[in-house]
Amino acid sequence: MRVGILTAGGDCPGLNAVIRAAARRLMTHGHEPIGLRRGYRGLAEHDWIELDQRSVSGILHLGGTIVGTSNYNPFREEQGVEKVLSQQTQDPLDAVIAIGGEHTMMITRRVQEELGIPVVGVPKTIDNDVTHTDYTFGFDTAVQIATDAIDRLHTTAQSHDRVMILEVMGRNTGWIAVYAGIAGGADAILIPELELTVEEISAAIARRHERGKDFSIIVVAEGAQLAFESGDRRQIRTSDDVDQYGYPRLGGIGTALAVELEERTGYETRVTSLGHVQRGGTPTATDRMLATRYGAKAADLVMAGETGRMVALHGTEMTSVPLGQVEGIKTIDLRYLELARTFFG
Template sequence: MRIGILTAGGDCPGLNAVIRGAGRRLLREGHEPIGLRRGYRGLAHADHMTLDHPALSGLLPMGGTILSTSSYDPFRHDDGPQRVRDAMARKDVDAVIAIGGEHTMEITRELHAQLDLPVVGVPKTIDNDIVGTDRTFGFDTAVHVATEAIDRLHSTAQSHDRVMVVEVMGRNAGWIAVMAGIAGGADGILVPEVDVTVEELAANIRRRHDRGKDFSIIVVSEGARLAFADGSSRKVRASDDTDEYGYERLGGIGAALAKELEEATGYETRVVVLGHIQRGGTPTASDRILATRYGVAAADAVLDGAFGTMVALDGSEITRIPLSDVVGVKPVDLRLLELAKTFF
């Protein structure tokens, strides 16, 4: 069989390890892995590359994706569904392994349901917010990067008696903020799931100063709301524009929060936006291993004919779940936020 492999949505540490795992498993079993460039666009527009042994060599430590990526959705283009049908009719590929996040799993689910496309999904996102899996690859690397940044900010914040606001990724769920905040010893954490008011944060910072702590570190998810004691709140957007598929462009909550905290406390406040630094570079050992396991499991699912499923981590075991169950966003475990509050 010719098995297409694609990476869609945002880039993420570990993508190449999944490609390698799936490709090597398929080659070992006598099948032909085909790289589909730029997500589902590669399937719809017949943009392919060979995934032979040389192409799959040396991928484990590489960030990004050798297949490139996009958020192309066939259902948002008039000719998209027919292009996918034509590709399958031409036998460009016999099945597809789709590696991506929430939006990619949604597309993959609909392609299976509406076009009967033989697909298997692999959950990818640094946000760790995909329903049905305990962990996504890329998350550990992002938390590691954010934690290292917080560690470095401690020394400069203490030296200058400053409040430092660290803005991390997390559009719909605050997993990175919570886990990096706990690991880095943050003094406040804001996530999309729960509003924390400027006044509450300011009071906590003042109490720290009263105890002799002249600096504070606040970690905030990009999707968190700027909230106040009067009950008002708002999301902060980088611009009023949306991307080509209608998703709002978030960003700026860190700067907005820093301004409010400085006015409320009188303490000098600076902001650091980690942005795409969290998504780039070499994956951690943990992410390489998880990504490899996912890749091999996805290839096995294809060979077993288990189409319409997504490979997932359940405890320590890799399982398969129906794509129809992968709906919505997995919110952060609020028990972790309560744990973090112990140290605020």
């Protein structure tokens, strides 16, 4: 069998570990893995690279992806579907392993159902918001980076009696914010799934100062709204534009919140936004292990002819679910936030 392997959407720590595991598993059983460059664009434009023992050696610990990535969607690009079908006619692949987030899983399902190409999906995102799997690889690394940042902010916040706000990624979910906030001992956490008003945060900071705590650490997810007791709600964006999926370009809520808190409390407030730092660099040992398991399982599904599925982690078991079930986003269990509230203030 010739099996294409692609990475689509945003990059994330652990992509190379998946590629390595899937390719090595396929080669071990006598199959030929092919790297499709820049996501589904590589499939449409026959932009392939050879994946052999040499090319997948020494990449386990590397961030990014050796095959590149893009948001190319053949169903939205002009002549995209025709190009994919033409490529399959002239130089066909027996199956494709597609590594990506919820949008990639949607495209992958359509590729099998509408174009007849056998596919297996592998869920990746630092946001941990893909449904029907407990954890995506890349999440643990992003949480560790954010936790390290909180640890560093603690020392400078305490030295200068400041309020420190850390803005993290997560888009429409608060997984990174809550996990890093609990691990880093944050004094307040703002997430899209649960509203917390500016007045409530200000009051909590004031209570801390009354008890002799002269600094506070606040973690806020980029998709959280700036909310007020008056009922006013604001979603902060970097611009009025939307991305190619129609989603707003989020970012800046940390700065907006800082202005409101400093005005109400009188305490100096500073902001750190980690941005794409959370998506880059070396994956943690946990993500390397998880990504390796995902890649090997994807190859096993292809070799067994069990396509049209997404690899999934359920508890400690690596299994799979039909791609048709993978839709929407997985929001955080609010019981985690209730645990965090135990330590607020």
